[in-house]
Amino acid sequence: VNIILLGPPGAGKGTQARLLVEGRGLVQLSTGDMLREARNSGTEMGNLVAAVMDRGELVTDEIVVGLIREKIAGSDAPGFIFDGFPRTLAQADALAALMDEIGQRIDAVIEMQVDDAALVSRISGRYTCGNCGEVYHDDTKPTKVPGVCDVCGSTDLRRRADDNAESLRTRLLEYYKKTSPLIGYYYANRLLRTVDGLAEIDQVAAQIDGILNRID
Numbered sequence: 657v658n659i660i661l662l663g664p665p666g667a668g669k670g671t672q673a674r675l676l677v678e679g680r681g682l683v684q685l686s687t688g689d690m691l692r693e694a695r696n697s698g699t700e701m702g703n704l705v706a707a708v709m710d711r712g713e714l715v716t717d718e719i720v721v722g723l724i725r726e727k728i729a730g731s732d733a734p735g736f737i738f739d740g741f742p743r744t745l746a747q748a749d750a751l752a753a754l755m756d757e758i759g760q761r762i763d764a765v766i767e768m769q770v771d772d773a774a775l776v777s778r779i780s781g782r783y784t785c786g787n788c789g790e791v792y793h794d795d796t797k798p799t800k801v802p803g804v805c806d807v808c809g810s811t812d813l814r815r816r817a818d819d820n821a822e823s824l825r826t827r828l829l830e831y832y833k834k835t836s837p838l839i840g841y842y843y844a845n846r847l848l849r850t851v852d853g854l855a856e857i858d859q860v861a862a863q864i865d866g867i868l869n870r871i872d
């Protein structure tokens with residue numbers, strides 16, 4: 657199955673994607689992670705997008721569609737979880753065309769509903785393992801041993817440069833202006849499913865599981 661996780665910054669897309677990778681062997685395709693990787697390795701493209709990302713604006717459709725194309729071409733994955741992509745109607749059309757090219761389709765678009773007030777505390781409490789990518793939160797999901805990743809033992813725990821109040825405001829505006837129209841688009845395509853993203857992590861995972869079980 658191929659699914660899209662759709663929701664505002666901090667909705668829990670990355671958290672749920674990682675659980676699906678573990679539980680179902682699907683492959684997570686996070687354009688945010690790919691762009692951060694490009695920045696960290698200092699590629700030309702990475703340098704180009706750094707300032708845009710830190711401000712909280714979207715990078716161009718060409719760049720992210722190119723990244724996704726590279727990942728799905730020739731992949732023998734049993735299915736993809738698109739996390740943070742598509743984010744514009746143009747990206748959604750491009751994804752449909754890419755899936756056509758490889759003879760596959762999107763099976764469900766899972767909208768993670770949360771209210772904006774919750775997002776501020778989610779984003780401001782977030783930190784991530786720089787080695788394995790596990791996502792933590794100061795209050796709702798701290799590491800068991802302070803400063804040490806539960807999954808891989810790394811002490812390289814990081815906060816993101818765009819996780820500040822000013823960039824979050826821009827990210828939310830970008831979401832409402834450019835990404836939220838996708839909800840109507842996928843509803844009309846009969847692919848939209850909704851989960852309560854305010855529930856606890858396990859309960860959100862259970863809701864997503866229920867949706868996927870009805871597809872298989």
Ligand code: AP5
Nearest residue numbers: 665666667668669670671687688715740778782792793857
């Ligand atoms: P990206 O990396 O995609 O960031 P985002 O969409 O802002 O999403 P986040 O990673 O902030 O949130 P999330 O929903 O994954 O939440 P998480 O699971 O971490 O994009 C970054 C930037 O890259 C963009 O601003 C843009 O510049 C660029 N970009 C990326 N894709 C692009 C595209 N397609 N087109 C153009 N530009 C693009 O959870 C958040 C926190 O909450 C964590 O601390 C977590 O532990 C906690 N948490 C999660 N679930 C729960 C729960 N149920 N209960 C309590 N706490 C929870």
Ligand code: ZN
Nearest residue numbers: 785788805808
């Ligand atoms: Zn780790």
